Amino acid sequence: MRAVLAQPDFRRLWTARTVSQWGDVFSFVALAILIYRLTGSGLGVAGVVVAEIVPVLLLAPLAGVVVDRLPRVQVMVAADLVRAFFAGVLVVWHDDPLVLYAVAFGLSAGAVFFNPAANSVLPSIVSDREVVAANSATWTAAVLSQIVLAPLSGGLVALVGPGWAFGLNSASFVVSALALHGLRPAEPPREVGRRRLLADAREGVALVGGDRLLRALAIGQLLAALSAGATSALLVVLAAEHLGAPPNAYGILVGAIGVGAALGPTLLLRLIPDPRRPLFVFGPYVLRGLIDLVLASVRSLPVAAAALAVYGLGTSTGAVTFNSLLQSHVTERTRGRVFALMDLLWQAGRLVSLGVGGLVADTLGVRAVYYFGGVLLLLAAVIGFAAARAAGTVGPEQ
Template sequence: MLLRAQHGESQLSGQTANGRPGIRAVFARPAYRRLWAARTASAAGDAFATVALSLLVLDLTGSGLGVTGVVAAEIVPVLLLGPVAGIVVDRWSPVPVMVYADLARMVCALSLPLVAGSAAGVYALAFAMSAASVFFNPAAGSTVPSIVGSDELVAANSGIWSAAVFVQIVLAPAAGAVVLVAGYAPAFWVNAASFAVSALVLRKLRVDRAGSADASKDRWWPRAREGFALLGRHRVLRALAVGQLFAALSAGATSALLVVYIKDRLGLDSRGYGLALALIGAGAALGPLALSRFVSNPRRPAFVFGPYLLRAAVDGVLAFTLSPVLALGALAGYGLGTSTGAVTFTSLLQAETPAEARGRIFTAFDVIWQLGRLISLGIGGILADRAGLPIVYASGAVLLTAAAIIGWTSLRAADKDHGSARIHDI
């Protein structure tokens, strides 16, 4: 309450004109600025690593299948280590977890030039880097609600998301130029430096420990079961989990096959694919900034699950149109829906998850996303070959619509139950 009172005036707090906490409000908090700087630096390095890794593996293997191996190396650690990472984050303070994860990723990035001639070596280090990220991501997600107020979650997540997308849009072309002119090593060095900067910035971040004082004495398996039990009995978390799974089953295939869609269905060349990515990125970067001006309550179903309907509409357009103009315009809307949905979804997840279980719940959602994405990649490839791309995108539209309907009705029912409980208590 003291912090809220100190930032009560609009000019000091950075509230928007309608009184909601805006981006300036969260940037007034030193802890948030530190977390934001670390996440943005890491995202900048990731832009270089993503481009360099894909091009390097393509050079080593000479096939698109080889490039998908990098994707697999990023997904498998989440499935294997997610439950362990969640317990680690809940047992210890998230800040040391993030710092050690950054240092591990820095070592991996520095080692990549040493194995640049071996596809197996590159896959192994990509696996190790992703394994460290499995611990970093839930720790970072659990930190946000510890350093901002519940009514500032949307603004806080908007700031982090928009910055990450923006630096990737700007730096991805620069990464390609660096690889072309100077080779792969400098790109990986930039990535290593970004992890070093992130670790240094996070070292001085102070966050109240969420777990209980005796958490280190608890057995691991019972704590893991507690996380699964909470996810199963919590109506809002169940609704979000269903939405996460259906969205992953949709996005895995439609995203991976976008380059095929652009070239084969629309008849555009690589420049058309680049334009499509640019339009998606522009929508994704601008969406959260606009969202933070109008929304502070993450529990509103229209803003959590409405973006699913927008993305479903885009997939429906892509399934039936042959017009490049219409398709590319729809993709800008897809980026908008993806980013705004991610911000409100994450904010609601942070608001609803008990502090002592954030690590386990957040990693559970990571596992759900990656598992659904993996299934989608396999089924989508088969559907595309046997039934054609329109069926893939039409199926994606159906899945996203189902996710929106189930999530929307579940969240509204949970709100009614909560309101009835409050009335009964009175």
């Protein structure tokens, strides 16, 4: 990580993503507190989640094409400026739930374009052997930001109100855009031609559907979202109803996940020279699936916290290896569409999982949610390993 952070171009990208992540943490906490105050219901808070997911479902196919057609740094800068505007609206106008939902929609719409562009441009500014370290540095900074800033932001919102948090978020996007403005990746010229957007989008879907490894990664992404959407949202219910834990236990469990997630990339780099292999992408699904089964079975808070630390480790290492394998396996010309499609699958699965998970918890109990979640993750691993073996994929070069 130190080696890639010493490179000016990557440092610009890392700074842009990390600073905007700081603003996102403050804004996320302030938005959740504020919408609950205004609506007084969990359904109102869930509405923010829906407002964040819907833009991905609507815009991801278009975003992937735009990222592959236009200079990616310009796409990221434009997305940052759009998000700075939406976040700035809440500085002066945050007393109407409809405005909050609209801004959540706008911020998510900007991220739909920014995230595939950022993931696609990274291999253009670091060498192939540095891709894993670069993804690890980005992931670690994001997790540490959340661990440190989320508790701080909650206290500050209670003391001085939410407006300042939205102002910080708006300013963070401006700083991100300024950092990216000087980034000059080695990108080949774009061949826009006269092809239609829909044809380009279909090409991306066909690429994923026709490549055995990409198809397995897509299926794994969807199954993982169907699992994690419900299990992450219902962790507070598991703590109260199954573990019989005190009110502050939920914070302990979330903190345990954060600790494991922060340690994961560092351990990955120290123990494995190049983890861009299906084993290290689908292996964490096995780990997380087993943890879900453990959580549904045990009633000890310390055991659950320790298990969730391991779950966080599996989540972070899986995310780093997933992105790194995609960046190495997919050509530069289609990378944006592939990442956008993976985002689409993740958010679609998450939305379905939130709805179905709530029904399962109400009818069969919260333990059933975690049993089903564990089975889905284990199924994702089985499909992934089978596809990788059939394709003969043993390393990123294949």
